[in-house]
Amino acid sequence: MTKILIVEDEPIIAEDLSMILRTNGYNVIGIAHNGSHALDILHNRKPDLALLDISLDSSMNGIELAQIINQKYKIPFIYITSFSDEHTLNLAKKTYPSGYIIKPFRKRDILSTIQIVLHRHGNIKDDPVLSIEELNQIIEKPLSEREYQILEDIFAGLTNLEISDKYQVSLNTVKTQIKRIYIKMNVNSRIGAFRKIIRSIN
Numbered sequence: 001m002t003k004i005l006i007v008e009d010e011p012i013i014a015e016d017l018s019m020i021l022r023t024n025g026y027n028v029i030g031i032a033h034n035g036s037h038a039l040d041i042l043h044n045r046k047p048d049l050a051l052l053d054i055s056l057d058s059s060m061n062g063i064e065l066a067q068i069i070n071q072k073y074k075i076p077f078i079y080i081t082s083f084s085d086e087h088t089l090n091l092a093k094k095t096y097p098s099g100y101i102i103k104p105f106r107k108r109d110i111l112s113t114i115q116i117v118l119h120r121h122g123n124i125k126d127d128p129v130l131s132i133e134e135l136n137q138i139i140e141k142p143l144s145e146r147e148y149q150i151l152e153d154i155f156a157g158l159t160n161l162e163i164s165d166k167y168q169v170s171l172n173t174v175k176t177q178i179k180r181i182y183i184k185m186n187v188n189s190r191i192g193a194f195r196k197i198i199r200s201i202n
Contacts, residue, residue: 001027002118005047007038007065008080009057013103017051017080020107026114035060042073049117052097054081054088066095076121078113080105116194120155130197139196141184150177154190155197 004026008014014031021028029045032038035058054062078099098117136142153163164174187193
């Protein structure tokens with residue numbers, strides 16, 4: 001059972017998250033209301049995933065905690081925060097989160113993001129999600145071989161710039177190809193593509 005740490009300084013929100021996770025089969029191994037408590041749980045209980053509030057009522061905020069997670073614990077984490085301003089987003093992006101959910105959150109956004117993150121950090125590199133033949137049977141229009149390769153790259157967490165470097169094409173070309181993939185899949189984002197694939201394999 002997946003072990004999840006919740007780091008949230010508002011008890012009502014923390015308990016709401018905990019209830020959502022527990023009723024859907026996840027093991028909430030701890031709720032931390034500040035950074036130092038979170039570090040204690042990380043060290044002693046070794047979670048598989050952390051949900052982090054950015055604004056914590058302590059000397060350590062969620063972004064600083066994320067930096068420690070990256071350096072020492074190497075587990076995926078998802079920000080769940082009320083902050084969506086450009087400055088905070090730029091700081092958050094530098095820590096390479098696996099997800100970013102804005103409060104007030106919806107139950108389905110929490111669960112679908114967690115499912116995507118866990119799948120991405122699982123065996124996807126060794127076990128392709130769907131073959132191109134299987135995928136083309138469930139989407140609006142069939143993908144080409146290159147489009148399928150790019151979709152695999154997206155699912156593996158590569159950025160547009162990394163995909164551009166991989167295939168030695170311009171960033172605009174990658175953006176155009178990704179837009180075409182989304183149209184063929186009848187989705188409008190990476191999250192939408194992930195959800196469609198995950199629903200198909202469950």
